[in-house]
Amino acid sequence: MPSPAELRRHLAYEVHYLVHAAVRFQSAKGTDKVHFQDSALMHARNLLEFTKPNRPRWGWWITDVGGPQPRGSKTYERWNDLINAKVTHLGPGRLARPPWPVRHDDERLAALSRYSLKRILRRLPRGNSDGRVIAMRDVGRLGLDYLNRPMPSALTAIAELIDS
Secondary structure, eight states, X not given: OOOHHHHHHHHHHHHHHHHHHHHHHTTOOHHHHHHHHHHHHHHHHHHHHHTOSSOOSSSOOGGGGTOOOOOOOHHHXXXXXXXXXXXXXXXXXXXXXXXXXXXXXXXXXXXXXXXHHHHHHTTOOTTOOOHXXXXXXXXXXXXXXXXXXXXHHHHHHHHHXXXX
16 A cells, blocks of 8 residues: 555646646647646546545555545546546547537536545545545645636645655
8 A cells, every 4th residue: 555655646646737737728729728638537537546436446546545435426427427438438429529629618627626636535534644544635625726726836736745
């Protein structure tokens, strides 16, 4: 199992690029829009895998690092279906509705980012002194802070955790 520092670094990497891409997507133009969209979806996929209702085949699972047994939900399945149709598997879903890339004013990536982060945070044990639980809580909150107020200093705070 990862140490608290190792988990913090890996989680910070996923969260940093997820929230960065979701925010930058909103002002991007042309093919940059697709790059940011694909990046946000892939990093969201990694966080959803970490919190999937059953043990993933590869990688860490939130229960391995002090988190609760994740539950399935219709919302989880809808986001998973979008990711699978748009970036994970080659097939007709890539170019079908919803449009690809989504409209400039679409808030879908920010909503997916918030959902992915809140899914980690929502049921973490309160008052738990396990460093891995603290790492998940800290990184998740930093990601939400940046989504709610996308200031460079907030993104830098996440990026610094990757190199720590």
